[in-house]
Amino acid sequence: MSAPTAILQVICPDRPALVSELSGWVAANGGNIRHADHHTDLGAGLFLSRIEWALDGFGLPREAIAPAVAALAERLGGEGQVHFSDELPRVAIFVSKQDHCLVDLLWRTRAGELPMTVPLVVSNHPDLCAVAEGFGATYVHLPMSVGSKEEAEQAQLQLLADHQIELVVLAKYMQVLSPSFLARFRGEGMQGHQVINIHHSFLPAFKGAQPYHRAWERGVKLIGATAHYVTEELDGGPIIEQATVHVSHRDDVDDLIRKGRDCERLALARALRLHLCRQVMVYRGRTAVFD
Missing domain, CATH: 3.30.70.260 (ACT domain)
Known part of the structure; x- marks a missing residue:
C-alpha cells in the first residue's frame, strides 16, 4: 500500500x-x-x-x-x-434479484480495486443472500410493497445507522428511494452521505423502466449504462460515469440486455472508484470529474 x-x-x-x-x-x-x-x-x-x-x-x-x-x-x-487515502468508507449495497453488479463490486472490493468495506447488503428479495454472505457481508431481506414502503425504509435507515454506513450503492435495486429517505440519509453540505445508482441506459435517453426494450424498438445503434448520484428526480441526478457498446439490427432485446450488463458493471465500478478516490465534485446539479 x-x-x-x-x-x-x-x-x-x-x-x-x-x-x-x-x-x-x-x-x-x-x-x-x-x-x-x-x-x-x-x-x-x-x-x-x-x-x-x-x-x-x-x-x-x-x-x-x-x-x-x-x-x-x-x-x-x-x-x-x-x-x-487510507480511509475505507463503509458502504451498503442495495440489490433486488440481479446479481451481476453485486458480484462485481464485492469481487473488486476483495481484490483491492475499490478502497471500501461492504459490511451490509440490503435487498427486497431473499435470492442473493448466499452471494453476500460468501463475501462476508451481512444480508438483510426487507420486503418492499406499496403499503409497507415507509416501514421498510425506516428499517433501512436504522440498518445504515447501526452499521455506520457512509455510502449507499444501488446495484440494480430496481426501487425508487423516497425523498424522505434521501433527505434523512444524505444530510446537508459537502460532507453529506451519498447514494449512487446504476441505470441501464445512456442517460438522459430512456429514463425509467425497460430502457433496453425501448432502445430496441427505436432501433438504436448504441446502448449504454449510467452511474449517477441519486436525487429526488428519477434518473436525473448528477452523472459520474457512462459506458457504451454498439448494437446492430441483428441484436434482439436479450442481446441488448446481455451487452448492457457489461456496461452496467463497468460504469458502476468506475464511478464508485472515482467517488472513493475523491475525484468527483458535485455542483449546480452536475459533476466535475478529475480523472
Whole structure:
C-alpha cells in the first residue's frame, strides 16, 4: 500500500491567484503535492480544486487538518472538505434479484480495486443472500410493497445507522428511494452521505423502466449504462460515469440486455472508484470529474 495522502476539495467563487493560495497553504504546512487539478466554470463564476499531498512530513496533525480546511474555505467564501487515502468508507449495497453488479463490486472490493468495506447488503428479495454472505457481508431481506414502503425504509435507515454506513450503492435495486429517505440519509453540505445508482441506459435517453426494450424498438445503434448520484428526480441526478457498446439490427432485446450488463458493471465500478478516490465534485446539479 502506498503512503497515505490527504485530499482537499474546494468549491468557491472564482478570482485570481486561487491556485497559488491553495497550493501555498499546503506548501506552508510542509506538504508535498502529488496531484493538483483545477477547473473554472466561467458561466457560474466558480472555481473547483482538488489537491492531494503526502501526509508524511506535513506540519499539521491529521485531526487538525479538517478544522484548518474549514477555516480556509470560509476565507475563500466557499466550501471545502478533506479526506485521507487510507480511509475505507463503509458502504451498503442495495440489490433486488440481479446479481451481476453485486458480484462485481464485492469481487473488486476483495481484490483491492475499490478502497471500501461492504459490511451490509440490503435487498427486497431473499435470492442473493448466499452471494453476500460468501463475501462476508451481512444480508438483510426487507420486503418492499406499496403499503409497507415507509416501514421498510425506516428499517433501512436504522440498518445504515447501526452499521455506520457512509455510502449507499444501488446495484440494480430496481426501487425508487423516497425523498424522505434521501433527505434523512444524505444530510446537508459537502460532507453529506451519498447514494449512487446504476441505470441501464445512456442517460438522459430512456429514463425509467425497460430502457433496453425501448432502445430496441427505436432501433438504436448504441446502448449504454449510467452511474449517477441519486436525487429526488428519477434518473436525473448528477452523472459520474457512462459506458457504451454498439448494437446492430441483428441484436434482439436479450442481446441488448446481455451487452448492457457489461456496461452496467463497468460504469458502476468506475464511478464508485472515482467517488472513493475523491475525484468527483458535485455542483449546480452536475459533476466535475478529475480523472
